[in-house]
Amino acid sequence: DVKVTQSSRYLVKRTGEKVFLECVQDMDHENMFWYRQDPGLGLRLIYFSYDVKMKEKGDIPEGYSVSREKKERFSLILESASTNQTSMYLCASSLGEKQFFGPGTRLTVL
Amino acid sequence: SQQGEEDPQALSIQEGENATMNCSYKTSINNLQWYRQNSGRGLVHLILIRSNEREKHSGRLRVTLDTSKKSSSLLITASRAADTASYFCATDGEDYGQNFVFGPGTRLSVLP
Numbered sequence: 001d002v003k004v005t006q007s008s009r010y011l012v013k014r015t016g017e018k019v020f021l022e023c024v025q026d027m028d029h030e031n032m033f034w035y036r037q038d039p040g041l042g043l044r045l046i047y048f049s050y051d052v053k054m055k056e057k058g059d060i061p062e063g064y065s066v067s068r069e070k071k072e073r074f075s076l077i078l079e080s081a082s083t084n085q086t087s088m089y090l091c092a093s094s095l096g097e098k099q100f101f102g103p104g105t106r107l108t109v110l
Numbered sequence: 111s112q113q114g115e116e117d118p119q120a121l122s123i124q125e126g127e128n129a130t131m132n133c134s135y136k137t138s139i140n141n142l143q144w145y146r147q148n149s150g151r152g153l154v155h156l157i158l159i160r161s162n163e164r165e166k167h168s169g170r171l172r173v174t175l176d177t178s179k180k181s182s183s184l185l186i187t188a189s190r191a192a193d194t195a196s197y198f199c200a201t202d203g204e205d206y207g208q209n210f211v212f213g214p215g216t217r218l219s220v221l222p
Contacts, residue, residue: 004152010221041213041214042215043153043198043212045211088156090152092152097141097143097156097158097202097210098143098158099153099200101145101152101153103151105150108148
């Protein structure tokens with residue numbers, strides 16, 4: 001079974017802090033994705049990556065950056081956290097059409 | 111931009127009843143997928159239907175696709191309390207490359 005893990009289930013940070021969300025997959029998938037999920041809005045794509053050291057902006061990249069130094073790891077970085085970044089963050093990996101999701105990180109920015 | 115929209119937003123049924131959720135989308139697609147999310151967890155892939163398919167089954171799940179109406183439905187038969195979750199459709203399309211776009215979801219509650 002594919003396993004996608006995220007570094008934290010719950011995270012509380014203060015406004016202005018730099019936040020790192022880590023995602024690791026164990027199935028050698030090339031594609032990895034970061035989404036945020038907010039009530040009534042579904043999942044919105046922040047960034048995705050099709051290969052190591054490669055990144056592409058999704059629909060809502062503002063205020064975020066990503067890093068993919070190794071194939072199995074895709075990190076989401078909030079350079080200076082703001083309260084409107086309080087959300088559920090979901091990481092996914094895929095090989096082809098089917099996406100495999102991590103359990104999510106619920107981030108609260110105070 | 112949102113490609114898929116699920117309907118209804120919320121659905122409450124009794125155990126044993128069937129649950130039907132619908133998804134409408136705007137542009138032509140290659141594939142449509144349905145995912146399930148238990149409260150506070152990640153999404154789990156349920157079923158994929160290709161644009162040249164009209165119906166697909168997996169256990170108690172039945173998915174239909176009508177490309178002329180740009181819509182899909184997910185039917186869960188003989189529902190159980192454990193089916194309580196949110197259900198999302200995800201569509202691809204020419205505008206989205208290799209990505210999928212998720213709708214806002216249908217929240218299903220199955221009452222014992």
